[in-house]
Amino acid sequence: MNKNENGAKKKSWLKASMIFVGSIVITFMITLLLENIRSKVISVYDEIVVKCSSIFFDTEPVRCTESENKIDVQIGTDINNLLALNNIGPTVFPANGSLDNIDAIYDEPHIQVGIAQSDALSYMRDYLHEAQKIKQIKMVFPLYNKEVHILAKKEISSFYDLTGKWVAIGKKGSDSYLTATQLFKLAKIEPKYVKKGGTEAINELLNGQIKAIFHVAGYPVKCFKDIAQNSDLHLLPIKPKKEFTYLYPSTTIPASTYGDWQKEYVQTIAVKAVLITYDYNERNDI
DSSP, X not given: OOHHHHHHHHXXXXXXXXXXXXXXXXXXXXXXXHHHHHHHHTTTOSSOEEEEEOOOSOSOTTXXXXXXXXXXXXXXXXXXXXXHTTTOOOEEEEEXXXXXXXXXXXXXXXXXXXXXXXXXXXXXXXTSOOHXXXXXXXXXXXXXXXXXXXXXXXXXXXXXXXXXXXEEOOSTTSHHHHHHHHHHHHHTOOOEEEOOOHHHHHXXXXXXXXXXXXXXXXXXXXXHHHHTTSTTEEEOOOOOOHHHHTTSOEEEEOTTTTOTTOOSOEEEEEEEEEEEEEOTTTOOOO
């Protein structure tokens, strides 16, 4: 095992450990939060519901979907198991992304907690003009980083070379879609959007119909590891710029995360997955 592979394995182990430890650390905070929520809603609803963003591209398990990472669902399950020790039994189920979770928490009082991307609220404010809704959604705790992966043809050597190129950014409303639209606007890059993701986008990249895939997920993304042995593809680096690092902090994907074809680390940016809830101090309908 070479030094890069050893370093990548250590970083992957550290990241997995941090996610698990993070779940334990926030248990106490969530317990207090849910006890507070339960005291407000238990007279109407007899259970706590946690929504986890997981399925964005398609629902066929053999396909490449963002759900294959399953970090959100695992965190929700860990929260469920840990809170059961305190006689709080939340119901955990998957959802269709951050926007769906925010809408559910806002519109449905029986859904109290969810996981969403930190840039979802800015998207709702700037693109959907839902200032009143986001005012009543509160971030409870940051959970983990979701790295921006841009899998591109090697002829694309710079992030800024994507202007005018066909780029798959996920289906409309998906987490990858909302990050891509905001990031490209902040960076003043104007690609041609292809609103596809998963297997369909990968096939179009391999066939040369598009030049890149924009995908947001905690590394490693299994479908990228499986298909990117193609020597014509690489992960496109994103250098930090003040225009967008206030929203998307700089980070790296360790060397060899995706095998021999990715021998060096890749500089990129990340978006936080965060725990969200409703501002129950403002709710007057229950």
